[in-house]
Every structure is written in C-alpha cells, then in structure tokens.
Amino acid sequence: MKIAFAGKGGAGKTSITAWLADHLARRGENVWLVDADTALSLGQACGLDPAALPAPLAEREDIIRQHIGQGYMSLNPDVSGLPDTLSVDAPLGGPALPGVSPGRKRLLVMGTIAGATNGQGGGCACAANALLKAVLAHLILERREWVLVDLEAGVEHLGRGTVADVDALVVVSEPSLRALSTAGEVSRLARGLGLSRQVLALNRCEPDLALPTQLAAQLNLQMDLPERMLRIPALAGLKARQLESGSVLGLPEDDAIGALCDELLERLGSSGTKAPEPCRNMTASVSVALGAP
C-alpha cells in the first residue's frame, strides 16, 4: 500500500510516518520511506545520524542531468535503478515480531517536489521536478513494497500531481481550530485529485476531547475533514526524547504506538500487514511524471 502524510507544519507527519514504517518492518514488510519535505527530518526521526544521510535528489545535479538532460528534457526517464542506488537503510527501532524476519526500511531523500531546485542555483528547476516526480511515480506505481511519503507542510504541493496516485492519505492535525481548517483544506484538495481514502490523525489529542468542529459549524467555517479518524495522545516519552535526540523510535510508549499503527492501517482499509497491492498500469505513471511543475 502507498500512503502519503500531509498536514500543517509541526502537526506530527514525520513522527507518524516513522512509526508506521517501523511497525511494518518489524512485522516483516519492506518499506520505502520517502522524505519529500524541505526540512529533511525523516531520516533523523528514524534514528539515522544526519551525517549518514545522502544529499536530497532534488540537489543532485549529476543525476538530474544524466536522467533528464539539459535543453531537450527526457520526459519519460528510466529511473527504475535510482531508489536502490540512492536509498539508505534505516535501523529497526525495536525487535521484530517473534518468528518474523524483519523487513527493510529504505529511506529516499528527495527534497521537496514543488520547490525542487538544482543545487546552488542556476539551471532549470523543471528538470529536478521532472526527476522527482518520475521517481515517485516509479515507487508508487511499479514497486510492490510499501511506500510512505512524508510531504511538506501545507497544501500547495497537493495540486501538483505528486500524491494523486497513492492509495491513501493520512491528514495529520492537532485538535485546534486553525490546524483543523488546514486539515480540511488538505483533505478537500486531495479528494479533488481523486484521493478519497483518507484518515484524520488527530495528534496530541486526549481520548475524550470534544472536537472544535461543532464550534466551527456555528461560526460557519467550512471544515471538510476526512470521515475516519484516529486519536494519538501526547507522548511523555517523546517529549523527553526530543531533548536529546531526533529519533522518535524505541520510546517507552512503543506498545501503544504499535496499537495505534494497527488502528491506522485498519482505518485506511488495509488488512494489517498484508502484501501490498499489485502494480497498476504505466499510463498513470506517465501522467504523474509529466504533471505540471
């Protein structure tokens, strides 16, 4: 299954992406983690040393030139080898399920898709965008492994054809009026792209907190939120951890996080860690690769 994570800045997208990837790998699944954010924090959230992280693909002029070219751009480059060459393996955050041989977690650092540039300035950002989109399309449409895409905060990138072909979207939000209205906007835009399988992950939310949606209705604010919802509590262990490390794995709340990941998968309509869905046809891949920058 291919899942994207979107929402307001600081809502918890990267943490939840890292938790779900680890959960799946410890149950024997192979997972691609795609960092498509300018902040590039997914690697650290997965416990990798920042020094071990590769340069974002959006800044790899050599690779961009090789696959997309200059002047005459190749619109359908062969990028099938790139994920294996450019990814780094991330360590598991805890033990695999008994009797299960753990899956691989591979991190691909893309950089932001909408804002891709080619390095220190100069040249054409279109080429970088075309390559990023082609790699994402390849992972989403042709690979059988799980793919989790940690998107940049906000909504702008959702109109650019980058996530339209994932199977599901997790809209991450805190339970505040402002965060939820961004979440509603993200959800509405994604639905407009045909991405209707969505779950609202309400992060740092007490189990019995009343949502401000009723208040929003009284104020006539439109909040087009996903129907399915998952509440994630504030985690004291993560609060303490972030004082000393960027990793969000191996927390004292590990069991609770595992249970939340199962709930999330169930709400996304995935029957737990079943094999990912089969590949889809290539026509769609071309439409992603050629989407407007």
Ligand SMILES: Nc1ncnc2c1ncn2[C@@H]1O[C@H](COP(=O)(O)OP(=O)(O)OP(=O)(O)O)[C@@H](O)[C@H]1O
């Ligand atoms: N449930 C939680 N309990 C405690 N702390 C949390 C929780 N979820 C996230 N955090 C912390 O909140 C901060 C923001 O989380 P995270 O980086 O996952 O958000 P993000 O949406 O990816 O942010 P950005 O938009 O900057 O990429 C991090 O320091 C993270 O450790």
Ligand SMILES: [Mg+2]
């Ligand atoms: Mg993030």
